[in-house]
Amino acid sequence: MGVVGPNGFLDQPHDLTLYEYDGGVDKHKPDIVVFPRSTEEVAAIVKIANQHNLPFVGRGAGTGLSGGVIPRAGGVMISFAKMNRILEIDLMNERCVVQPGVVNLDVTLAVQGEKYFYAPDPSSQRACTIGGNVAENAGGPHTLAYGVTTNHVMALELVLPDGSIIETGGKEPDLPGYDLVGLFTGSEGTMALVTKITLRLMRAPEMVKTLLAIYDSTEDCGATVAEITARAITPVAVEMLDGPMLRMVEEATHAGYPMDAAAVLLIELEGLKEAVEEQVEQIREVCQSCRAREFRVAKSAEERDLLWKGRKNAFGAVGRMSPFYYVQDGVVPRTQIAGTLKKIGEVADKYGLSISNIFHAGDGNMHPIILFNARIPGQLEAAQHAGEDILEHCISVGGSITGEHGVGMEKMELMSKQFPPETLDMIAKFKNLFDPQCRLNPGKLLPTGRGCMEIRQRPLTEKTAV
Amino acid sequence: MSELCPATAAELAQALADAASRNQKIRLGGNFSKPGTTAGDVSISTRALNRVLTFEPKDLTISVEAGLPYAELTQLLNRHQMMIPLDPPWSAQATIGGVVAANHSGPRRRLYGSARDLVIGMTFATLDGQVIQSGGMVVKNVAGLDMAKLMIGSYGTLAAMATINFKLIPKPAGSRTFCLTAPTLEAAMQKRDEILRGVLQPVALDLLNPEAAELVGLPAQWSLLLQAAGNAALLDRYSRELSAGQMIGEEVWPRVQEFTPMFLAAHPQGRVARFSTTLTDVSEPYRVWRGPMIARAATGVLYGYSERPLSLPAGLKMVIEYGEALMPWAQTGSDYSAMKRVKQMLDPKGLLNPGRLYARL
Ligand SMILES: Cc1cc2nc3c(=O)[nH]c(=O)nc-3n(C[C@H](O)[C@H](O)[C@H](O)COP(=O)(O)OP(=O)(O)OC[C@H]3O[C@@H](n4cnc5c(N)ncnc54)[C@H](O)[C@@H]3O)c2cc1C
Numbered sequence: 001m002g003v004v005g006p007n008g009f010l011d012q013p014h015d016l017t018l019y020e021y022d023g024g025v026d027k028h029k030p031d032i033v034v035f036p037r038s039t040e041e042v043a044a045i046v047k048i049a050n051q052h053n054l055p056f057v058g059r060g061a062g063t064g065l066s067g068g069v070i071p072r073a074g075g076v077m078i079s080f081a082k083m084n085r086i087l088e089i090d091l092m093n094e095r096c097v098v099q100p101g102v103v104n105l106d107v108t109l110a111v112q113g114e115k116y117f118y119a120p121d122p123s124s125q126r127a128c129t130i131g132g133n134v135a136e137n138a139g140g141p142h143t144l145a146y147g148v149t150t151n152h153v154m155a156l157e158l159v160l161p162d163g164s165i166i167e168t169g170g171k172e173p174d175l176p177g178y179d180l181v182g183l184f185t186g187s188e189g190t191m192a193l194v195t196k197i198t199l200r201l202m203r204a205p206e207m208v209k210t211l212l213a214i215y216d217s218t219e220d221c222g223a224t225v226a227e228i229t230a231r232a233i234t235p236v237a238v239e240m241l242d243g244p245m246l247r248m249v250e251e252a253t254h255a256g257y258p259m260d261a262a263a264v265l266l267i268e269l270e271g272l273k274e275a276v277e278e279q280v281e282q283i284r285e286v287c288q289s290c291r292a293r294e295f296r297v298a299k300s301a302e303e304r305d306l307l308w309k310g311r312k313n314a315f316g317a318v319g320r321m322s323p324f325y326y327v328q329d330g331v332v333p334r335t336q337i338a339g340t341l342k343k344i345g346e347v348a349d350k351y352g353l354s355i356s357n358i359f360h361a362g363d364g365n366m367h368p369i370i371l372f373n374a375r376i377p378g379q380l381e382a383a384q385h386a387g388e389d390i391l392e393h394c395i396s397v398g399g400s401i402t403g404e405h406g407v408g409m410e411k412m413e414l415m416s417k418q419f420p421p422e423t424l425d426m427i428a429k430f431k432n433l434f435d436p437q438c439r440l441n442p443g444k445l446l447p448t449g450r451g452c453m454e455i456r457q458r459p460l461t462e463k464t465a466v
Numbered sequence: 467m468s469e470l471c472p473a474t475a476a477e478l479a480q481a482l483a484d485a486a487s488r489n490q491k492i493r494l495g496g497n498f499s500k501p502g503t504t505a506g507d508v509s510i511s512t513r514a515l516n517r518v519l520t521f522e523p524k525d526l527t528i529s530v531e532a533g534l535p536y537a538e539l540t541q542l543l544n545r546h547q548m549m550i551p552l553d554p555p556w557s558a559q560a561t562i563g564g565v566v567a568a569n570h571s572g573p574r575r576r577l578y579g580s581a582r583d584l585v586i587g588m589t590f591a592t593l594d595g596q597v598i599q600s601g602g603m604v605v606k607n608v609a610g611l612d613m614a615k616l617m618i619g620s621y622g623t624l625a626a627m628a629t630i631n632f633k634l635i636p637k638p639a640g641s642r643t644f645c646l647t648a649p650t651l652e653a654a655m656q657k658r659d660e661i662l663r664g665v666l667q668p669v670a671l672d673l674l675n676p677e678a679a680e681l682v683g684l685p686a687q688w689s690l691l692l693q694a695a696g697n698a699a700l701l702d703r704y705s706r707e708l709s710a711g712q713m714i715g716e717e718v719w720p721r722v723q724e725f726t727p728m729f730l731a732a733h734p735q736g737r738v739a740r741f742s743t744t745l746t747d748v749s750e751p752y753r754v755w756r757g758p759m760i761a762r763a764a765t766g767v768l769y770g771y772s773e774r775p776l777s778l779p780a781g782l783k784m785v786i787e788y789g790e791a792l793m794p795w796a797q798t799g800s801d802y803s804a805m806k807r808v809k810q811m812l813d814p815k816g817l818l819n820p821g822r823l824y825a826r827l
Binding site: 090092093094095136137139143147148150151160165166167168170171172173174175176177178179180181182183185186187203205206226229230232233234271272273274275277278331332333334335360363364365398399400401402403404405406407411415418419420422423425426427429430433434445 | 522523524525526527547548569571579580582583592596597598599600602603604605606607608609610611612613614615616618619620624636637659662663665666667696697699700702703740742743744745746765766767783785795798799800801802803804805807808809811823824826827
């Protein structure tokens with residue numbers, strides 16, 4: 001691997017083991033991991049991989065939850081860990097240009113002193129990269145008000161699967177031609193590698209208020225979310241944690257969540273003082289009418305940070321309690337949240353698994369966390385079946401199988417339940433247009449038989465359990 | 467030219483497939499309210515696709531057919547205190563599909579975004595007679611490719627939108643508009659910078675040169691128009707902080723929104739140029755332009771109006787949006803070949819609205 005030099009790659013089995021998984025439940029080793037430092041190096045690597053007929057896949061931080069980064073056909077993994085520089089901060093124009101390996105939170109940290117921020121804030125923002133965010137079109141608690149990644153990406157530099165480099169979009173809005181930035185964002189690293197991103201920054205709000213509403217029933221909690229939406233109140237974040245989740249989080253973080261509640265809502269309001277103050281009262285009223293047991297307003301920045309720390313470290317907290325868990329990402333219309341929570345309870349009973357919930361309630365993006373023990377034969381499969389049942393329910397009430405984690409290799413087969421065959425074929429056509437050899441991240445996004453991989457790649461090894 | 471008005475997505479797909487099988491060039495549109503439509507062998511209008519399919523006020527979502535008049539949609543939402551604040555020109559005649567296909571937007575995009583931020587799902591019919599789905603009816607959704615983004619602003623050169631789903635924005639309690647005038651462009655830009663760097667969050671912030679100001683009924687001066695929205699306490703705050711400006715009536719906004727049709731009605735030979743700039747460069751097009759010009763000053767999109775054909779200023783990112791003969795956009799980048807491949811894939815024979823996308827696609 002002359003392109004990246006002797007320290008620019010890993011190919012020893014013990015090293016490769018570190019690159020065989022992401023935050024999901026699937027696994028497969030790459031044959032080599034390379035660490036390019038520039039766009040040109042990425043392009044050169046892609047060309048070499050093509051010459052050797054090897055598949056390749058881009059890797060950010062490996063925090064993906066749908067197996068997006070798993071090199072299921074082996075080959076070259078292109079890690080963006082060394083392309084992690086913020087190239088330009090242009091506050092006057094509300095823009096920031098970054099390399100793909102920049103960690104999400106570092107963008108906000110770089111500009112918050114000047115009272116700007118980067119809005120999409122996945123709970124994994126301390127680790128996940130902007131490149132991975134663009135690939136998955138990541139969301140986060142605050143995307144309820146500010147939109148997901150695609151609403152904040154202005155331009156992309158891409159290395160196409162044939163090794164050519166293109167730039168699309170710009171710092172300026174509405175450039176003529178087709179919105180390729182919009183097409184490539186959320187394409188799950190299957191159509192191009194992202195090597196540079198121009199982001200939109202936003203002005204920090206004058207006032208932030210964080211509220212905690214505590215409930216003795218999950219139904220009432222779900223009903224509150226529907227009622228906030230129906231009354232057209234516009235918080236910037238509405239996160240829900242159910243009882244089992246609360247207790248795990250509280251034990252790990254001591255954020256001050258009540259241990260005995262059935263559920264809580266973590267609500268954030270931002271904007272000008274006059275608007276925020278009014279909304280606090282409106283939300284207090286809704287929570288009370290929906291039988292909240294208690295309603296707290298964080299009194300200090302510390303109290304607020306603690307509440308959020310609990311939320312954002314939730315998966316870590318789960319990990320303390322259960323070594324194996326499986327997170328789902330279905331979306332339902334907001335009027336369907338209460339019913340969906342009930343359904344999730346039924347599914348848990350059906351499979352004898354425990355499922356707790358922590359999710360972006362404001363946009364109906366459910367994250368049931370299925371706890372299981374992979375050492376007990378059949379439990380992984382049971383967890384996967386439970387996940388599928390829940391997602392089928394989401395589809396049946398007019399929702400989606402994924403709100404932010406992507407289809408990856410985890411939910412491929414469910415795509416045909418959500419979309420008609422013509423649509424799946426059209427997605428395959430786009431993939432084929434940019435990657436006719438099917439070398440970039442093969443075997444993702446589309447159901448088996450509808451993608452291109454089966455025909456051209458060597459067969460998969462059996463999925464190894466966690 | 468015969469005109470077809472399919473009434474379902476399947477009929478639309480069939481009409482496209484029939485025309486394609488005969489190699490007929492297709493003039494595709496809604497109400498054909500905007501000038502610059504290309505001639506074709508057959509005309510297909512979405513006019514009869516004019517139903518509201520699902521409206522869920524409590525979920526703040528709606529699904530409509532592409533031929534629904536924008537005005538009708540706005541009235542319906544108004545009754546529920548909701549909006550899709552795209553504020554397009556030709557708002558009385560346009561269909562929602564036409565608005566999205568042209569990626570028309572208006573003054574309030576600073577706060578609410580443009581079509582790419584408000585569309586949550588779509589179906590479109592292709593030349594091979596298929597109906598394709600992108601997204602759905604939930605506000606957050608990453609399943610599948612976001613193909614809807616390609617349709618937005620494609621001027622019907624790739625496929626025909628059949629249905630479009632939107633997320634809805636609740637109407638604010640009230641709004642107020644302020645006009646801040648300045649003796650020079652530089653002074654106006656400085657005022658804008660102060661606002662952008664402050665904490666106020668205007669819904670709209672437009673800059674009009676004296677020629678444009680006069681045409682919307684304001685004194686002929688450099689004018690920054692700012693709209694604030696929210697509760698009474700919030701609006702009073704704006705009044706206090708913008709005391710240098712003058713509060714004016716909301717009726718100025720429809721005139722700003724409809725400036726293009728108004729200008730072209732008065733000057734049928736006129737040209738409308740659209741510039742894309744960074745925020746700091748919003749002043750640049752003004753320096754080279756003779757004639758009325760309106761900027762979305764907090765976004766970076768400007769519209770210049772000329773009574774007669776013009777030579778294009780060099781070095782600026784721009785297109786002729788409307789005018790007798792469409793001129794190709796000046797600078798194409800390294801992504802142009804990828805755009806052509808997308809066009810080629812969906813419309814290999816170049817039948818759909820040929821050249822409608824600024825004479826290039
Ligand atoms: C605790 C936890 C909480 C999470 N919370 C959220 C949340 O709130 N919201 C949310 O949206 N997600 C969340 N996630 C999921 C995950 O963090 C996101 O999907 C994130 O965007 C992945 O970024 P990454 O850098 O880790 O990408 P990886 O996992 O490394 O890769 C993800 C995909 O992106 C592709 N990719 C990476 N870099 C590039 C590149 N430069 N060019 C092309 N393709 C590339 C990969 O091939 C792969 O397909 C969470 C995950 C964890 C573990």
